[in-house]
Amino acid sequence: MSFTGRLVAGMVAVLLVTVLALAWSADALLRSSLEGEIRASLERDAHLVRRALPTDPSRLQSSVLQLAEETGLRITIIDTTGRVVAESELGGDALATLENHLGRPEIQEAIKSGTGANRRISHTVGRPLLYVAIRGGPGFVRVSTGLEAVDAVVSRAQRAVLLASLLALALGLGMATLAARSFARPLTETAAAARAIADGRPPYFPHAGVRDVDALIAALREMHEQLSRRFEDLRREREESTALVEAMVEGVLAADARGRILTANSAARRLLGFEGGREFPNLTQLFHPKPARDVVDAALRGEVVAERELDLEDRILLASARPLATGGTVLVLHDVTALRRLESVRRDFVANVSHELKTPLTSIAGYAETLAGETPDPETTRRFLEVILANSRRMQRLVDDLLDLSRIESGGWQPEPEPQDLATVAGEVLDLFAGRAAEGGVGCVVEVAADAATVEMDAQALRQVLSNLVDNALRYTPSGGRITIAARRDRTAILLEVRDTGAGIPSEHLPRLFERFYRVDPSRSRAAGGTGLGLAIVKHLIEAHGGDCEALSTLGVGTTIRCRIPQAGEAHLTA
16 A cells, blocks of 8 residues: 555544544543532532521421522432432422332442432433432432533533544545645644543644644644643642641541551641651551550441540540541541640639538538537637638638639739839738738738839739738748748839748649649648638739749748739730
């Protein structure tokens, strides 16, 4: 056969192969892409329908009809036994004639993974539909739509490819002899472009200078552009999903069936200590505690793990796992360390308050029962009533301190800083405790530096801070001791100190000294009548002014409580 004949035969063969390859790949890719988008859209619509369903079962059918009219979708509500309880295409008594849907493929898939999909011809409406079902409502919410639009788009693309190929074949046969060399190069390049499209590589579209060949190339270019737009949409959706997972505060790990970690968001890396690009080991080797390994083993077996609490030394994580439809699992880790610590603080607080109230209540009840059941002499009666009164006042102080602390912490109190004469306020506070100090043989002095004579602070807060600190110091300063209220200015603030010459506090107790109800010596503190809240109130009042507190102590020498109070122009006051 001559070169022209061979070229013509080759051109025809190449064109036929190219057309068939393009038609097949276009059909498969377009159909897969479009059906995938429709499925994703139906899944979103199913979630919207689930949220829109009424809680009243009697309103399900009317609500489904209204939602179907608004969305143009077929909507079916199925209970957990597979019975259809609402259907947009049928109504009334017709629902009872429908067969049980529990065996439907999309329902079975939704039972396993929460979401299911299936394409088939509906026995009810008699046409092919794409079904998507999710768990929700009384059991399952299923939405479906016809695939006529997909078939129409695919058919138009096939016709365009086939039409372009027929034109190219007709013109090629007539001009093969005259344009053998012109045809050979562009057709070869066109075939290469078609292969590149099928392989997912960037194609090169030549300019042949021949109308028929250029028409074929234009058709290929148009098809490639359409496919590129579809793939770009899919890529964007994938990036959005990735960004959403990356923004989650929960750690998310995705692993294949062998346990190899495929994806891990930033939160997972932070929670598990794999920041800075460190590679994850196999999921089965990621955790050392046995409860965590049990969760991993169950997840890789395809089991659903719901909120299993894991104690990983310095963190407490809530782990949940779901199997992937393609094999493997998704593991979600939620850090509940702070929540568990808050729960522990709350339990300790309730226990401490109960204990603090129980002691005076027991005393009051015991002495009151004695007075009610007996007739003691007047001196005994007076002594019992004094005990009852003292314990009542102790309870009142505790309740007042709790209310003050609650008001400060909740933001119900805001400081109103004003210039205060520190020496004057300190003297007034010491006057309030002069009787107790004299009775206990404790001396009290005020040492205010000249540059710290005036402090910007809420008047009520300043008096309460000094009162609580002096009251606390008096309890632990023995006869012959001394309490000093001192103030000086450092570079950024006023340093207010209350020093005593008591026995001092062991260093291991100092970091917790400002906690509620924390006592270095509980028996001695309760005997002295303290509520255990004074230093906590001082700390919150100072922090409300933007400052901080610290405790300094030396055993056998004494204790100093130092409050740093920022001043206007030197630090911002905060509520």
